[in-house]
Amino acid sequence: VAGLVVLAASALAQSDPLPSWNDTAPKKAIVAFVERVTTQNTADFVPESERIAVFDNDGTLWVEQPMYTQLAFALDRVKLMARQHPEWKDQQPFKAALDGDMKALAAAGQKGLAELIMTTHAGMTVEQFQKIVTNWLATARDPRFKRPYTDLVYQPMLELLAYLRANGFKTFIVSGGGVEFLRPWTEQVYGVPPEQVIGSSIKTKFSMRDGVPILLRLPDVNFVDDKAGKPVGINEAIGRRPIAAFGNSDGDLQMLEWTTLGASGPRFGMLVHHTDAEREYAYDRQTEFGRLDQALEIAPDNGWTVVDMKADWKTIFPWE
Amino acid sequence: VAGLVVLAASALAQSDPLPSWNDTAPKKAIVAFVERVTTQNTADFVPESERIAVFDNDGTLWVEQPMYTQLAFALDRVKLMARQHPEWKDQQPFKAALDGDMKALAAAGQKGLAELIMTTHAGMTVEQFQKIVTNWLATARDPRFKRPYTDLVYQPMLELLAYLRANGFKTFIVSGGGVEFLRPWTEQVYGVPPEQVIGSSIKTKFSMRDGVPILLRLPDVNFVDDKAGKPVGINEAIGRRPIAAFGNSDGDLQMLEWTTLGASGPRFGMLVHHTDAEREYAYDRQTEFGRLDQALEIAPDNGWTVVDMKADWKTIFPWE
Ligand SMILES: [Ca+2]
Ligand SMILES: [Ca+2]
Numbered sequence: 356v357a358g359l360v361v362l363a364a365s366a367l368a369q370s371d372p373l374p375s376w377n378d379t380a381p382k383k384a385i386v387a388f389v390e391r392v393t394t395q396n397t398a399d400f401v402p403e404s405e406r407i408a409v410f411d412n413d414g415t416l417w418v419e420q421p422m423y424t425q426l427a428f429a430l431d432r433v434k435l436m437a438r439q440h441p442e443w444k445d446q447q448p449f450k451a452a453l454d455g456d457m458k459a460l461a462a463a464g465q466k467g468l469a470e471l472i473m474t475t476h477a478g479m480t481v482e483q484f485q486k487i488v489t490n491w492l493a494t495a496r497d498p499r500f501k502r503p504y505t506d507l508v509y510q511p512m513l514e515l516l517a518y519l520r521a522n523g524f525k526t527f528i529v530s531g532g533g534v535e536f537l538r539p540w541t542e543q544v545y546g547v548p549p550e551q552v553i554g555s556s557i558k559t560k561f562s563m564r565d566g567v568p569i570l571l572r573l574p575d576v577n578f579v580d581d582k583a584g585k586p587v588g589i590n591e592a593i594g595r596r597p598i599a600a601f602g603n604s605d606g607d608l609q610m611l612e613w614t615t616l617g618a619s620g621p622r623f624g625m626l627v628h629h630t631d632a633e634r635e636y637a638y639d640r641q642t643e644f645g646r647l648d649q650a651l652e653i654a655p656d657n658g659w660t661v662v663d664m665k666a667d668w669k670t671i672f673p674w675e
Numbered sequence: 676v677a678g679l680v681v682l683a684a685s686a687l688a689q690s691d692p693l694p695s696w697n698d699t700a701p702k703k704a705i706v707a708f709v710e711r712v713t714t715q716n717t718a719d720f721v722p723e724s725e726r727i728a729v730f731d732n733d734g735t736l737w738v739e740q741p742m743y744t745q746l747a748f749a750l751d752r753v754k755l756m757a758r759q760h761p762e763w764k765d766q767q768p769f770k771a772a773l774d775g776d777m778k779a780l781a782a783a784g785q786k787g788l789a790e791l792i793m794t795t796h797a798g799m800t801v802e803q804f805q806k807i808v809t810n811w812l813a814t815a816r817d818p819r820f821k822r823p824y825t826d827l828v829y830q831p832m833l834e835l836l837a838y839l840r841a842n843g844f845k846t847f848i849v850s851g852g853g854v855e856f857l858r859p860w861t862e863q864v865y866g867v868p869p870e871q872v873i874g875s876s877i878k879t880k881f882s883m884r885d886g887v888p889i890l891l892r893l894p895d896v897n898f899v900d901d902k903a904g905k906p907v908g909i910n911e912a913i914g915r916r917p918i919a920a921f922g923n924s925d926g927d928l929q930m931l932e933w934t935t936l937g938a939s940g941p942r943f944g945m946l947v948h949h950t951d952a953e954r955e956y957a958y959d960r961q962t963e964f965g966r967l968d969q970a971l972e973i974a975p976d977n978g979w980t981v982v983d984m985k986a987d988w989k990t991i992f993p994w995e
Contacts (some may be wrong), residue, residue, distance in 0.1 A: 593868030
């Protein structure tokens with residue numbers, strides 16, 4: 356009998372597509388939504404081709420504290436490139452980056468940050484940059500968890516991505532981060548192929564160099580995929596309106612509005628609220644990275660589900 | 676016995692995935708390439724996720740004479756909008772458009788053409804524009820064949836798209852035309868969903884209007900997906916290099932270079948050469964729309980397949 360109980364429990368566990376979620380309201384809302392749009396011969400049924408789900412990345416799929424991973428990458432690149440740039444020792448924002456002086460870096464503002472990003476992200480071909488990112492991710496470690504950054508993804512969100520795909524959804528990433536910083540690893544880590552990743556970008560230029568075609572990355576902003584840029588990026592890349600959107604900050608507000616408001620049929624909007632300082636981080640209105648304020652305020656009125664990480668997630672990371 | 680022969684012939688016909696292609700060199704090259712990249716445990720095997728094929732649209736998938744279909748759409752829009760713009764009767768380039776004076780229109784140049792496109796394509800939401808395109812296509816007729824424009828697609832290319840997809844390829848359209856002019860109908864006509872259509876675009880702006888989110892189309896060029904813009908657009912939207920590219924004009928030259936040159940593994944490049952004035956049109960170096968000159972010149976050196984429509988295509992249109 357004990358054997359039978361174990362077997363039954365195991366079968367039950369296997370039949371739960373979201374085992375890392377507690378049986379609280381967010382999980383119930385997700386499952387109810389998916390069942391609603393996939394039940395044939397009902398008014399709310401949505402054909403597979405229209406089952407588009409969009410996910411923010413930083414703070415929604417992986418950790419964004421103590422700073423955006425792409426910023427950690429840029430700072431490491433500055434240190435590496437400094438060998439060829441002795442003048443950076445006395446020149447902001449590079450000095451701040453080299454000293455790890457986050458206060459001076461913040462003082463350099465958007466302009467300083469843009470200069471850092473352009474210097475470290477441009478001037479090579481797209482394929483060279485892809486290799487640089489891949490190599491960095493293979494060796495860099497997060498300061499708190501001492502693990503590769505690609506380990507710091509949320510197990511409940513991995514399950515959610517897989518659950519939606521198993522139900523005929525096409526899953527897209529819509530990130531404020533650089534699209535070419537994400538594409539080298541999103542397929543392996545999230546199951547999201549490069550062509551389903553939307554993000555910020557710098558301009559590229561095509562030319563033939565000694566009979567070989569290259570795309571050179573230029574130090575010019577092409578597109579900023581954040582805030583009101585997210586619906587624009589979604590429309591440009593996908594050309595249809597998503598029916599589900601998942602984010603964690605005010606940068607996702609317009610993406611959630613575009614997905615859930617004023618369109619016919621069932622819609623789903625969700626915000627991940629970081630409430631677990633012990634297992635991950637706790638922050639919302641007072642943070643440099645991933646501020647969540649206005650979106651949290653209007654979530655109830657818009658029917659958006661808010662995930663309380665501490666209460667709603669049984670597990671945070673895949674390796675726990 | 677006669678019955679058996681009919682059955683065998685029918686089975687044979689069914690087993691040919693490209694029945695509208697004559698058994699000439701292009702068909703053989705296509706089939707050889709597909710078999711090469713799909714045969715497992717060989718050096719040339721390409722995993723499904725990397726089987727990306729890109730197709731130009733005007734002149735490659737559908738007719739582009741006597742003018743680009745999108746230009747015919749713009750001219751019809753000018754006529755419709757002229758009711759609210761009595762001043763256009765004496766104002767270029769609108770006067771030329773209203774009079775159907777193609778010579779005066781050509782004289783207005785790129786600037787005049789851009790003005791026509793902006794006036795007719797901007798100032799509404801993306802959803803309103805989608806409806807305008809759909810309604811126009813439902814009623815407009817091609818001047819020569821007296822058929823809906825979406826009937827003027829090439830049957831051999833429809834078979835090629837389906838053949839590639841049946842072999843695990845993901846098929847994309849990469850057009851110099853406007854992406855939002857294409858997306859309303861490419862899924863139905865070509866089996867290519869909106870998120871696999873890349874094209875030129877104008878800027879859009881997100882805002883909330885009376886609690887409803889809208890994306891407004893602005894009279895500003897966002898991206899020109901032509902010539903050296905095609906590899907840029909491909910990289911931006913797909914993020915990996917295609918292994919097969921299909922075009923018909925010098926506007927596709929860089930896309931074919933990017934796809935076929937300087938990268939490892941099997942690659943396929945093809946140009947459709949319009950050689951059949953009787954069944955369709957015959958043009959290459961001397962045409963306003965779809966000029967094919969330099970790309971035709973360098974095709975042999977680059978190993979690109981050139982389709983001679985008259986000799987290589989058994990059928991041109993699906994309704995023949
Ligand atoms: Ca975020
Ligand atoms: Ca063309």
